[in-house]
Amino acid sequence: MIEIEAITKRYGDTTVVDDVSMTIAPHTITVIVGTSGSGKTTLMRMINRLVEPSEGTIRIDGADNHAIPGHELRRRIGYAIQGHGLFPHRTVAQNIATVPTLLGWERRRIDAKVEELLSLFQLDAAAFGPRYPHELSGGQQQRVGVARALAAEPNILLMDEPFGALDPVIRAKAQDDLLAIQRHFGTTIVLVTHDMEEAFHLADKIAVMDKGKIVQYAAPEEMLVNPATDFVETLIGAGERPFRLLSVGTTGEAAEAGTADGEPLAADASQRDALSALLWSGRDALPVVGADGEPIGRVTLAGLARRAARPQ
Amino acid sequence: MTLRIDKLGVVIAALLAYGAFVAPFANFRANRIVPGEARTILEALPSGLGAALLVFVAVSLVVIVLKTPTLLRLVLGLAATLALALLIGLSARYLTPPENTYARVAPASGFWLTSFAFVLLTADALTRLRLSPYARIALLAAVAAAAAGLLLSGAWDGLSILKEYASRADTFWLEASRHVVLALGSLAAAALFGLPIGILCHRVEALRAGVLNVLNIIQTIPSIALFGLLIAPLGWIAVHVPGASAIGIRGIGAAPAFVALFLYSLLPVVANTVVGLAGVPRDANEAARGIGMTDRQRLFGVELPLAFPVILTGIRIVLVQNIGLATIAALIGGGGFGVFVFQGIGQTAMDLVLLGAVPTVALAFAAAVVLDAATELSNSKPGRAA
Numbered sequence: 180m181i182e183i184e185a186i187t188k189r190y191g192d193t194t195v196v197d198d199v200s201m202t203i204a205p206h207t208i209t210v211i212v213g214t215s216g217s218g219k220t221t222l223m224r225m226i227n228r229l230v231e232p233s234e235g236t237i238r239i240d241g242a243d244n245h246a247i248p249g250h251e252l253r254r255r256i257g258y259a260i261q262g263h264g265l266f267p268h269r270t271v272a273q274n275i276a277t278v279p280t281l282l283g284w285e286r287r288r289i290d291a292k293v294e295e296l297l298s299l300f301q302l303d304a305a306a307f308g309p310r311y312p313h314e315l316s317g318g319q320q321q322r323v324g325v326a327r328a329l330a331a332e333p334n335i336l337l338m339d340e341p342f343g344a345l346d347p348v349i350r351a352k353a354q355d356d357l358l359a360i361q362r363h364f365g366t367t368i369v370l371v372t373h374d375m376e377e378a379f380h381l382a383d384k385i386a387v388m389d390k391g392k393i394v395q396y397a398a399p400e401e402m403l404v405n406p407a408t409d410f411v412e413t414l415i416g417a418g419e420r421p422f423r424l425l426s427v428g429t430t431g432e433a434a435e436a437g438t439a440d441g442e443p444l445a446a447d448a449s450q451r452d453a454l455s456a457l458l459w460s461g462r463d464a465l466p467v468v469g470a471d472g473e474p475i476g477r478v479t480l481a482g483l484a485r486r487a488a489r490p491q
Numbered sequence: 492m493t494l495r496i497d498k499l500g501v502v503i504a505a506l507l508a509y510g511a512f513v514a515p516f517a518n519f520r521a522n523r524i525v526p527g528e529a530r531t532i533l534e535a536l537p538s539g540l541g542a543a544l545l546v547f548v549a550v551s552l553v554v555i556v557l558k559t560p561t562l563l564r565l566v567l568g569l570a571a572t573l574a575l576a577l578l579i580g581l582s583a584r585y586l587t588p589p590e591n592t593y594a595r596v597a598p599a600s601g602f603w604l605t606s607f608a609f610v611l612l613t614a615d616a617l618t619r620l621r622l623s624p625y626a627r628i629a630l631l632a633a634v635a636a637a638a639a640g641l642l643l644s645g646a647w648d649g650l651s652i653l654k655e656y657a658s659r660a661d662t663f664w665l666e667a668s669r670h671v672v673l674a675l676g677s678l679a680a681a682a683l684f685g686l687p688i689g690i691l692c693h694r695v696e697a698l699r700a701g702v703l704n705v706l707n708i709i710q711t712i713p714s715i716a717l718f719g720l721l722i723a724p725l726g727w728i729a730v731h732v733p734g735a736s737a738i739g740i741r742g743i744g745a746a747p748a749f750v751a752l753f754l755y756s757l758l759p760v761v762a763n764t765v766v767g768l769a770g771v772p773r774d775a776n777e778a779a780r781g782i783g784m785t786d787r788q789r790l791f792g793v794e795l796p797l798a799f800p801v802i803l804t805g806i807r808i809v810l811v812q813n814i815g816l817a818t819i820a821a822l823i824g825g826g827g828f829g830v831f832v833f834q835g836i837g838q839t840a841m842d843l844v845l846l847g848a849v850p851t852v853a854l855a856f857a858a859a860v861v862l863d864a865a866t867e868l869s870n871s872k873p874g875r876a877a
Contacts, residue, residue, distance in 0.1 A: 229781060254783030264778025268796050278782050328782065337781075 180205050181226060181335065181367065186235035188221050195221045197391035198235070203384075205334070208361055208368045210378040212414065213388035219371045222388065223337055226369065227256045239335065254278055257336035257366070261343040263324030265312040271297075271323050272308035278331040296326040299360065318349040322356070329364065338370040342377065354380055375414060379423045380449075387411050399427045404490050421487035426451040430467055433486060434476035439464035446475060450486060453478045495558040499615055503608050504555045510604025511548040517582045518599040523651065523840050529599055535582040544578060547571070548605070555612060561619045568613030575606050576641055583649030595651035597842055624864035631860045638853075651842040652849065659831070659846070667850065669745070669826035674813040674854075677749055681756030681809060686802070688757070689764025690790065699765065706758040714751060714816060718823045721747035748825030752816055756809040763805025767798025800870040807862035814855040818847065 181203040188196040196218040203209045213219040224230040226237055228249040237244045244252055265274050272293050279289045297304040300322040312320055321341065328336055341357075342350045354377060361368055372378055378385050379399050386396040387410070395407035403424050406412040415423060430453040431446030443466040444453050457465055457480050464479040515529030516536075533541040554567055583596040622630070647653050656663055692699040712720070726742030728735050740746045771794050779789045795802075821829030828847040835843030 227781065250783045250785045252783070253781060258778070258781035260774065260778055260781065262774045264772075264774035264781070266775050266779070266793055266797075267772065268793075277784075281783060281788070324778075327778075 180240055181369070182238040182241075183222075183226075184236050184238070186222070186225060186232050186237060188218070188225060188230060189233045194391050196225070196232075199388075199391075199393050200235075201386060201393060201396050203367065203369060205367050206365045207383040208358075208370065208381050209384050209386060210382035211369065211371045211386045211388060212373060212375060212378045214373065217388040218391040219388045220339055223339065223369055223371050226335070227253045227258060227337055229253070254281055254331060255333055255335075257328035257331075257333040259325045259328040259336065259338045259341045261340040263312070263320045263344075265320060265324055265327070267312055269311075270308065271302075271310050271312065271315070272304075274312065274323060275327045275330050277327060282331055292330055292332075296330060299363070300326050300356065317345055318353060321345060321349075321353055325357070325360070329360070329366070332364070333366065335367045335369070338368065340372050341370065343372070343374075350377075357381065375416065375419075375423075376426075379426050387414060400424065400490075403427075420489075422451055422454075425449065425454055425483065425487050428486065430478055431469070431475065433478050433482055434467040435479060435482055437464070437477045438474070439466045439477040439479075441465045443468040443474065444478065446470065450478075450483055454480075454483045454487070457483070496556060497558045500555045500557070500612075503611050503615075504552045506604055506611070507548060507555065507608035508552060510601045510608060511545060514601035514604055515599040516601040516605075517579065517586060518597045519586050520595045520597070520651075522593040523595050523655075523842060524838065527595075527597065527599075530582075530586065532601065535586060536578060537581075537585055540578070540581070544574075547574075551609075561616050564612055565616035565620065568609050568616055571609040572606060572613065573637065575602065575609065576638075577646060580641070580646040580649060583647070583651075587649055595654065595842060596649060597651040597845075624867045627860060628864050631857060635857065652845045655831075655840070655842045655846045662830070663846070666826055666828055666830050670814075670817050670828045670851070671854075673745065673748055673752060673817040673820055673825065673827055674810065677752035677756055677817075678806065678809050678813055680749075680753045681760050682806060684753075685757050685760030686764055689761040689802075690768065692761065692765050693768040703758075703762060703765070706761055709754050710758045714755075714819045715822065717751045717754070718747050718819075721750055722823075725750065743823045743825075745820070745825045747823055748817070748820030748827075752813050752820075755816060756813060759805040759808040759812070760802070763801050763808075764798065767801030767805075768794055770801060771797045800866055803862065803866045803869055807859065807866060810858045810862060811855045814851060814858060818851055 183199060183201045183203075186196060186199050187194065199218075199222060211219040211223060221230055225232050226239075226244070228244060239256075265271075266277070269277075272290075275293045275296055276289045279292060284292075293308065294304040297307055302319065302322065307315070307319070307323075312323065315323065321344070325336075325338075325341065328338075342353050345353060357368075358381065360366070370381065382399055384396065384398055385402055387394050387402070387407075389408075389410050395402060395411050397405075397407075402411065403415060403420055406415060426449045428450045429446060430444050430448045430450055433450050433453065434446065439462070441460055441462050441464075442456070444456055446467055446469050453465070453467075457463070457478070463481070464477045466474050466477050469475050511532060516532040516534075517530045518527035519530055520527040531541075532544055535541065536544065551567060551571060554563065579598050579602055586596045587594050617627070617630070641647055642653075648657075688702060692702050709717075722742040725740055725747050729741045729746075730736075732740075775793055775797070776789065779793045784792060817825075817827045818829035818832055820827045821833050828851045831847030832844050833847075835841060835845075835847065
């Protein structure tokens with residue numbers, strides 16, 4: 180649990196973050212969105228004290244984050260940034276081992292952790308461990324960057340536009356990987372982005388920032404239905420609303436009883452993907468299968484249309 | 492097979508042809524200070540040998556001008572350089588009348604030009620072969636060993652420069668050690684002070700411009716003027732600070748030379764440290780802070796290792812510069828190879844000048860090769876591709 184209480188950051192006369200309070204529930208993904216200069220990155224960086232607040236306090240699991248020195252605090256909180264920030268002179272394994280080494284873990288425990296994380300990120304430990312960052316593709320570098328952030332098993336992971344430098348295909352994959360990782364470790368993730376698509380895809384709760392203030396802090400569905408201000412509505416994009424609504428639900432939730440012909444859809448695909456498949460195939464209905472490949476029903480155009488309509 | 496012309500080869504061949512067929516090979520003088528008489532290759536070498544050398548040069552010209560295998564060019568360059576080294580020694584013995592200890596035989600422009608052409612050929616071949624840093628150092632060691640072998644075997648004993656050496660053998664090694672101590676000692680001191688100053692300049696932006704400007708200005712003071720400027724303060728320190736004169740600090744001598752070299756060394760070390768640290772990727776620095784490194788851990792674990800190749804380049808500049816500059820120290824009694832250079836100039840004895848100049852050049856060249864190899868090694872660590 181992260182409790183942000185009346186936090187303010189001023190640089191000279193400019194107030195970058197203005198009296199923000201919010202509570203971030205444990206084991207959730209909170210996405211902070213906003214335009215450039217809205218203060219979203221500064222807000223996040225005050226959680227691990229890369230930026231010191233001018234006023235206000237932040238408590239992590241009840242303890243003031245000023246109770247321990249900044250660098251010790253940061254070793255307990257994972258941190259991943261855009262462009263990965265890997266150390267070019269250290270191997271992949273050494274990069275991932277950075278924080279455990281700082282914490283003085285035993286060699287064997289570190290090696291085991293590095294291996295576990297690499298395989299979790301679908302990188303062969305024997306092949307990738309000894310390589311240097313520049314020998315990796317952009318997507319692989321980004322995964323190693325996140326693996327490094329998770330190496331000391333932090334409860335909290337802060338991510339500053341972690342997927343900003345990736346191409347769209349790899350970005351979608353990286354986002355799905357992140358969701359899987361979050362379910363695996365139950366990490367509390369705070370992620371900063373300006374990509375609304377990404378926010379709706381990942382977030383349990385979205386905080387919209389504008390000019391240093393939080394204008395709305397709500398679950399994605401709630402935000403779609405009741406945008407607090409015109410700014411939020413613009414950010415969401417009025418034309419995108421039905422599709423965003425579909426993208427927060429899974430096909431499994433939209434499945435109805437019955438059968439249909441055609442290429443089956445996976446139950447964990449988003450309803451937006453299901454709509455796309457229906458439109459493209461020219462059919463009114465498609466079968467839905469579970470993770471085990473067993474049919475669990477079908478989705479229909481009409482059913483999805485009802486779900487995409489403004490909730491009453 | 493078509494014959495193709497090697498562009499650099501044409502230049503080398505022109506040098507070689509002029510050096511071998513036009514310019515004099517050796518210089519004969521009745522004693523060490525009278526003007527010399529030029530001797531061509533045919534006159535300077537015993538009959539047959541001179542003609543053989545000219546034929547060898549003619550064949551070499553063809554090999555050099557045409558595009559030939561790099562390895563062949565390397566072997567030719569090395570073999571020819573060694574042959575010339577042996578022949579000039581032979582020529583000295585051949586030209587010196589028996590029982591005459593006054594006559595001097597020195598290499599003349601033709602020898603230097605032909606040698607230079609073959610060395611250039613070797614260097615070009617080495618560049619094309621892209622030898623690994625270790626191989627380059629091994630080659631340097633082999634060349635040094637060959638030169639030492641020639642010196643010890645007495646093959647060069649007839650040459651004027653070694654006759655000068657023979658009458659100064661004791662002081663030569665004393666001045667050599669002084670020269671090395673001056674050049675390396677001032678470098679060590681500059682690294683010791685320059686690195687922290689560079690780090691400080693990197694961290695405290697307000698200092699940067701000021702410090703670098705001051706060091707720049709020092710760099711522009713002519714060395715003689717700097718020695719002069721140092722006489723008064725160092726003399727004052729020697730008199731007024733207890734123990735200062737006991738450790739060798741005085742207005743003239745090694746102390747001002749050391750201080751001047753140290754001051755000249757600071758700019759390259761500090762500037763390269765600042766540039767190197769500024770070149771550390773922002774992401775890496777940001778991540779280092781974000782995952783909980785302290786400032787010290789970040790400096791030693793991330794910033795300095797990444798800046799190291801650039802800092803090493805600065806050290807290389809300083810070392811080569813100091814080996815050359817240390818020659819001037821002799822002007823104020825600081826010792827070093829410069830002693831021979833200035834004595835030689837005073838006596839118009841060019842051989843004595845060479846006795847000071849040749850070891851200085853050799854030392855600077857060796858230092859450059861070793862540090863270039865070290866820089867490349869630190870650069871080629873897999874993590875630092877470009």
